[in-house]
Amino acid sequence: MISYPTLPKGATIGVTAPSSGVPKELHQIVHQAVERLERMGYQVVCGDTVRTDEKTRSASASVRAEEFMAFMSNERVDAIIPPWGGELLIEILDKLDFASMKSKWVLGYSDTSALLLAITLRTGIATAHGTNLVDLRGEFADPTTAMWETVLSTGKSSVIIQTSSNKYQKEWRHDNPSPCVFHLTEPTVWRFIPKGRVEMSGRLLGGCIDIIRHLIGTPFGDIRKFRESHIPGEPVIWYFENCSMNTTDLRRTLVQMKLAGWFNNCSGILFGRSPANDPVENYTIEDVYNELYEDLRIPIMFDIDCGHVPPQITFINGAYAEVEAENGAGIVRQIFK
Template identity: 35%
Template structure:
């Protein structure tokens, strides 16, 4: 596994819109605030031309143009890390034009979540380069910064190797009023061990992202799962997953599909983030739906972890080795 060089003060962070562009005025203010905040930390920030552009679908451009913006940041020797401007839809349209071979020759960090799983997952499984499933660039624009911001920058710098679960999370999305809002403190964080274990401790290599997107990639040339899990079978795989908008039937079906393909045969355990939107017509809890497929694997499963759409979220270095501990409703991830 190639771990890109950690960033340091004086380096340039590239920001590009791999999915949606930022058209909302308050969100644009947030991007500008993020740029200023990271420049105050000693970094240079380069925004590609598409960050503030959007078409009728909400995309920052067609797939080819988005890939060209991304490839330009790969080409730029001054750029040490690339962070997505936002999530959205249709990132997969750019994949045919992304120069993955050039990225292999010049590995650098890519960070994003949600639809950006469409890049994170192939970078990890087909290029064998670690990538970060974590916040978008705009989150650095909140004032003041919260613990999650310090974690996110610290992970990219290599100075943060241990992340402890947050105290609270926001239970639903909120509209911005100033553009600088932090995460709302609506509910207490409580990690859940599926079988009510007093303590779960899992060590292995991380793999995952947003399930809604991973299933789009299954069986395509951007799905390197089989080669990845085979290469790292001695480490074992910790699946770090979350879903954006899946009802119980869809969730169960896609987990079954991945299981049938053999993707879980080297699993050491599973860590599920808080689902943003989950619907069920039979009042089937999320945990019950997941365990109907994974329950016979005889590996630990954790729910309600700090991963994904209900922030704050951890920066998950997909592809890296880590130890994850869940005890007493609290969780810790420690990178090797």
């Protein structure tokens, strides 16, 4: 069974930095994001880690873990949204008290995805892979990003539908800020194997594959135990996004996941658009996807709205999903059961 948090109207959002904090020269973007959320009717409480950063960390692992657990145990905090990701969140996992965690939303992506997946696997509490806090600072949000609020407000046993975006951002242009943060200029086209119409259903699990691969073989990546305890007999849809790996590194990671049993009873795999996927000796990302299809004989979708090439759909770890795509567009239906 999966536990689904709720985001009430006028909720209090806790902001803590379990990975990297925000350096002084960028404090303004945190301020803008907080102001934006407050105008939307939320109360926002920032922890001490948010505005400090040294050697890729907001603070020591013990301090980061302590602050995160303080927000998780605070009855007045309804959700937690880190400012952004980082590099070394994995350092705090063995310092967290998963057994005492309350059911509340944690939302983010990139390095935060290690925390999200670990929480869901260890506790059965659903977590939300989607926008970071600083990406909410715009005067308005594009329709895909803006769905985070609707998704997190969805109650248990309810259904939430999200569709592929119309356009995506090809590159960051920090020298030319946009009122909605992202510069959405390129037509979105979801691609899939086999060609034609693709459908899949199952429980969603995933995140930034560069990061969550490091949970393999640890107590925080025990897929088998999670299946037995929370979703016995049910298939899984994995969603991944690649931030920095080249094609051979990605292939090694996928083979490792297969050998570790992560793809047992898997009904399909989704891959987000990527700023990486650099080919090695003409070994392309299309080769990787085709070989994975040959290995598993399950549908593979790629270039979907997920990860470091925005905008992105809000995926709920643990939710039951029905995903379908054809003619370059897709629909993700998530059922909170």
